[in-house]
Amino acid sequence: MLGWVAGVAWQLQQPEVWPLAVYASLVAVGLLGLCLRVRLAWLLAGLALAVGTCGWRAQHRLADRLDPQLEGVDIAVVGRIASLPSRSPLGEVFQFAVERASQDGAPRALPARLQLSWYRQERAADDARGDGAPTTNGGSVQAGETWAFTVRLKRPHGSLNPHGFDREAWLWQHGIGATGYVRAGVRDPVPERVSGAPWWTVDRWRQRIVQRIDHELGERPAAGVLAALAVGDQSAIDRPDWDLFRATGVAHLMAISGLHITGFAWLATALVGVLWRQVARRWPALARHWPRSRATAWGGVGLAAAYAVLAGWGVPAQRTVLMLALVVGLRLGLRRWPWPALWLTVMAVVLALDPWAWLSAGFWLSFVAVAILFAGDPGQAAGEGRYSAFRRWLAPLMGLLREQWLMTLALAPLSLVLFGQVSVVGLVANLVAIPWVTLVVTPLAIGGVVVPWVWHWAAGAVDALGAGLQWLASWPWAVWTRPVAPMPLALAAVVGGALLALRLPPLWRAAGALLLVPALVQTPWRPDPGQVEVMALDVGQGSAVLVRTAHHALVFDAGPRWNPEADAGDRIVLPLLRSLGVRPDLIMISHRDSDHAGGAQALRDAFPEAQWRSSYDDDAEHHCLAGQQWTWDGVRFDVLHPSPSDYARPGMSTNAMSCVLRVTAGEHSAWLTGDIPAAQEVPLALARPDWRATLLLAPHHGSASSSSPVLLNTLRPQQVIVQSGYRNRFGHPAEVVVARYEARGINWVATPQCGAATWRSDQPDRVRCEREVGRRYWHWRD
Structure with missing residues (x-):
C-alpha cells in the first residue's frame, strides 16, 4: 500500500507524461514483483504499478482533450x-x-x-x-x-x-x-x-432536493448551507458565507465530511437494528442465518454509502465509507489491524479510484485529520465501570474538547500551507459548531427531504449559528495570516504540528514545537536595496502588476471584473499579496476601464491604509500627475502621464488618460503604460529621446493602436510583457505589433502562454514564466 501511494505521488510530479510503452513496462514489472514473497519487492512492485497505471490513465485523459x-x-x-x-x-x-x-x-x-x-x-x-x-x-x-x-x-x-x-x-x-x-x-x-432525466439518476434526485429547498426557503441564505449538507451542493453557499466559515474555521462542517457520514451511519445502524427486530420476529430462520450484529453493521455502512453518493461522493465521503466498511469487516471477522495499516489501505483505495484526488486540499485535510485522531486516541473507553456516573456523563464532552484541540493543533500548520491563514477562534467556534451542525442542523437538513417544513427549523438553526460566528469573526485577531513558507519549512511545520498533537513524551513534543518555528518566523524574499521586482499577474484580459522593492510595494491596476460577484482583485491579486506577505504602500489604477479597475474596490477595502492614485478619482488630490516622483529603497518612481492639462481637456478617452509609471533601478527601468494609444505614446517618447526601457508592459495589451514604432525605437526595450486573455475576442496581441517586436529583436511573452511573468532588475535579461515553474503534464501548452 505504501508503494502504491508513493507511486501515485511520484507520477503526479511529472512535467511530461512518458510513452505508453514505458508505463506498460512498469505495470509488467510490478506484476512480476508481486509474485516474490519479499516485502521490499512488494513495495517496489506497488510503486511500479502505481506509476504505470496512473501514467497510462493520464495518457488517455490527455488524448481526450479538444483538438486545437x-x-x-x-x-x-x-x-x-x-x-x-x-x-x-x-x-x-x-x-x-x-x-x-x-x-x-x-x-x-x-x-x-x-x-x-x-x-x-x-x-x-x-x-x-x-x-x-x-x-x-x-x-x-x-x-x-x-x-x-x-x-x-x-x-x-x-x-x-x-x-x-x-x-x-x-x-x-x-x-x-x-x-x-x-x-x-x-x-x-x-x-x-x-x-428528460431518467428517474434513477442520482444527480436528478440531488437537483430535485435542491429545488425543493429553494422553493421552501426562498431567498434565505441558509438555503445554500442546507443544500450543501443534504446533497453536497457547495455552489449554493454564497461567497460571503464561505468567507465567514473560513474565518471561523468551520468551513469543513458546511460540506459533507467524515463527521456527517459517521453520524449518519450511527443513526442508520440504530434504524436498521429496530427494523431487524421486526424481521427477526417474522422470519426467524433469516435472523439465525444473518445475525443482528452483522445486519445492523452492514446496513449502517450501506445506508452511509448511499448518503455519500447522494452527497456527491467527494474524497471525505469516500474515505469515511471505505474506513467504515473496512472496520466493520475486520471486527466481524474478529481481526484487528494497526491504525497505520487501516489508514494507508483506505488512502490507497481512494487513490486507485481517483489518483488525482491527491491534488485537492480536501484529500489532505481529511486524511491528516483522521491520522491524528487515530494516533491521539488514548485507547480508553469512556464508559468504563470504574468511573463515577458524573465522569461517564462528562466523558463525551471531554472527548469532543480533546479531539477538537488535537485537530486545531495538528491542522493549523497544514491550513497555513494550503490556505495561508489559520482561524484563531476556530477552537471555540468548532466546540459549538460541531455538535450543533452534526446533531441538529444536518439531521434536520436530511429530515426535510421527507418532511419539507422541517427545513424551516434547520434554517433557523443555521441562522442562530451564523449570528454566533459573525460575533467571533468580528474579533480583531480572529484570523491569523502568514506568508506561504518554502516547501521544506512547510513540511517541517506539518510534522511539528502532528508531533505536538500526539500523546508523545515531552521531548518529542518539544521537537515538534521547534519544527514549527522556522515556518512561523520566516521572512519572504524581497529584492535587495536598490533593486526592483515587477510581476505582471495572469488575470486574463486585463492588467494587474505588483512592484516590490526591499521594503515597499505598489499595485498597478487591479485586474478585470468578470461579473457582479467576482473580480480579479478579490480572486487573484489579494490571495497573491497575502501569500507573499505584502501590504501595498500605494495602489495606482491607470484608468477606469473595467479590465484595469474591476478589482480596485476589493483592494481598497482590504488595504484602507494604502495610498491611492488614479486618473479618474473625483478628488484631484488622488490623481496621478506627470511630474510626481518618489524613491523607495534606492528605486526611483516617476509618473509620466497624464499632465494637468490632460485633465482639463474635454473629450479625452479613458485609454488616453492612462497613468504611465516609470520605475528605475540603477541602469534598468520598467515602463507600466496602462492602455495609452499611439497619440499619447509619441509625445512621451519624443519628450526624452535619451530614455530607455529594459522592460515594457505592452500598452493596451498589445493592441494595434499602441506599441507605435516611435515608442519602440526610442525606448528600445529588451523585454515586453503582454497581459491578455487566452483566445480573447480582441485578437490581442495584434499580429502587426508582434511583428514590430520581433523585427527589433525584442524578447516578448504573453500571459496566456507564460502565466504570471516576473522581471527583476538584478536579472534584467530574462522574464520568469510561472508556467515553467512547477509545470505538470496537465497544464496547457501551445
Missing part, C-alpha cells in the same frame, strides 16, 4: 447534463457528457466531458477569459436531461499565478477536456431539450 482546430468554431452537440448546474443571476454553468457532435454536418470527435456556460442575458463578457460574447439563455437545464446545443469551445486553460488556484488542475481532476459556452443568439439554432 476545433477551438472557437460553432459545433452542434447532443449529450447529457452531467452535474448539478451552478446558477447565478448571469446564467448557469454545468458539466456536459457528449454523446455526438458535428460541424457543418460532418461528425467531430469531442472530449467525453465538457464544462459549459449558458448565460441568461446578452453581454460582452468573457473580456477577461476570452472566447467572444456569450448569448441569451431562455431556459433552464436539469441534471440528467439530454440537450442539443450549438457551442463554442476552447482547450482547458486558466490563469496561473504564484500560490494561486490552479484551475487547469481542477479541470483535469474532474475529467473536463474542453470548456465553452452555449450559442443561443437570434441567428443561432435554438437549444433543444431532447429528453
Whole structure:
C-alpha cells in the first residue's frame, strides 16, 4: 500500500507524461514483483504499478482533450447534463457528457466531458477569459436531461499565478477536456431539450432536493448551507458565507465530511437494528442465518454509502465509507489491524479510484485529520465501570474538547500551507459548531427531504449559528495570516504540528514545537536595496502588476471584473499579496476601464491604509500627475502621464488618460503604460529621446493602436510583457505589433502562454514564466 501511494505521488510530479510503452513496462514489472514473497519487492512492485497505471490513465485523459482546430468554431452537440448546474443571476454553468457532435454536418470527435456556460442575458463578457460574447439563455437545464446545443469551445486553460488556484488542475481532476459556452443568439439554432432525466439518476434526485429547498426557503441564505449538507451542493453557499466559515474555521462542517457520514451511519445502524427486530420476529430462520450484529453493521455502512453518493461522493465521503466498511469487516471477522495499516489501505483505495484526488486540499485535510485522531486516541473507553456516573456523563464532552484541540493543533500548520491563514477562534467556534451542525442542523437538513417544513427549523438553526460566528469573526485577531513558507519549512511545520498533537513524551513534543518555528518566523524574499521586482499577474484580459522593492510595494491596476460577484482583485491579486506577505504602500489604477479597475474596490477595502492614485478619482488630490516622483529603497518612481492639462481637456478617452509609471533601478527601468494609444505614446517618447526601457508592459495589451514604432525605437526595450486573455475576442496581441517586436529583436511573452511573468532588475535579461515553474503534464501548452 505504501508503494502504491508513493507511486501515485511520484507520477503526479511529472512535467511530461512518458510513452505508453514505458508505463506498460512498469505495470509488467510490478506484476512480476508481486509474485516474490519479499516485502521490499512488494513495495517496489506497488510503486511500479502505481506509476504505470496512473501514467497510462493520464495518457488517455490527455488524448481526450479538444483538438486545437476545433477551438472557437460553432459545433452542434447532443449529450447529457452531467452535474448539478451552478446558477447565478448571469446564467448557469454545468458539466456536459457528449454523446455526438458535428460541424457543418460532418461528425467531430469531442472530449467525453465538457464544462459549459449558458448565460441568461446578452453581454460582452468573457473580456477577461476570452472566447467572444456569450448569448441569451431562455431556459433552464436539469441534471440528467439530454440537450442539443450549438457551442463554442476552447482547450482547458486558466490563469496561473504564484500560490494561486490552479484551475487547469481542477479541470483535469474532474475529467473536463474542453470548456465553452452555449450559442443561443437570434441567428443561432435554438437549444433543444431532447429528453428528460431518467428517474434513477442520482444527480436528478440531488437537483430535485435542491429545488425543493429553494422553493421552501426562498431567498434565505441558509438555503445554500442546507443544500450543501443534504446533497453536497457547495455552489449554493454564497461567497460571503464561505468567507465567514473560513474565518471561523468551520468551513469543513458546511460540506459533507467524515463527521456527517459517521453520524449518519450511527443513526442508520440504530434504524436498521429496530427494523431487524421486526424481521427477526417474522422470519426467524433469516435472523439465525444473518445475525443482528452483522445486519445492523452492514446496513449502517450501506445506508452511509448511499448518503455519500447522494452527497456527491467527494474524497471525505469516500474515505469515511471505505474506513467504515473496512472496520466493520475486520471486527466481524474478529481481526484487528494497526491504525497505520487501516489508514494507508483506505488512502490507497481512494487513490486507485481517483489518483488525482491527491491534488485537492480536501484529500489532505481529511486524511491528516483522521491520522491524528487515530494516533491521539488514548485507547480508553469512556464508559468504563470504574468511573463515577458524573465522569461517564462528562466523558463525551471531554472527548469532543480533546479531539477538537488535537485537530486545531495538528491542522493549523497544514491550513497555513494550503490556505495561508489559520482561524484563531476556530477552537471555540468548532466546540459549538460541531455538535450543533452534526446533531441538529444536518439531521434536520436530511429530515426535510421527507418532511419539507422541517427545513424551516434547520434554517433557523443555521441562522442562530451564523449570528454566533459573525460575533467571533468580528474579533480583531480572529484570523491569523502568514506568508506561504518554502516547501521544506512547510513540511517541517506539518510534522511539528502532528508531533505536538500526539500523546508523545515531552521531548518529542518539544521537537515538534521547534519544527514549527522556522515556518512561523520566516521572512519572504524581497529584492535587495536598490533593486526592483515587477510581476505582471495572469488575470486574463486585463492588467494587474505588483512592484516590490526591499521594503515597499505598489499595485498597478487591479485586474478585470468578470461579473457582479467576482473580480480579479478579490480572486487573484489579494490571495497573491497575502501569500507573499505584502501590504501595498500605494495602489495606482491607470484608468477606469473595467479590465484595469474591476478589482480596485476589493483592494481598497482590504488595504484602507494604502495610498491611492488614479486618473479618474473625483478628488484631484488622488490623481496621478506627470511630474510626481518618489524613491523607495534606492528605486526611483516617476509618473509620466497624464499632465494637468490632460485633465482639463474635454473629450479625452479613458485609454488616453492612462497613468504611465516609470520605475528605475540603477541602469534598468520598467515602463507600466496602462492602455495609452499611439497619440499619447509619441509625445512621451519624443519628450526624452535619451530614455530607455529594459522592460515594457505592452500598452493596451498589445493592441494595434499602441506599441507605435516611435515608442519602440526610442525606448528600445529588451523585454515586453503582454497581459491578455487566452483566445480573447480582441485578437490581442495584434499580429502587426508582434511583428514590430520581433523585427527589433525584442524578447516578448504573453500571459496566456507564460502565466504570471516576473522581471527583476538584478536579472534584467530574462522574464520568469510561472508556467515553467512547477509545470505538470496537465497544464496547457501551445
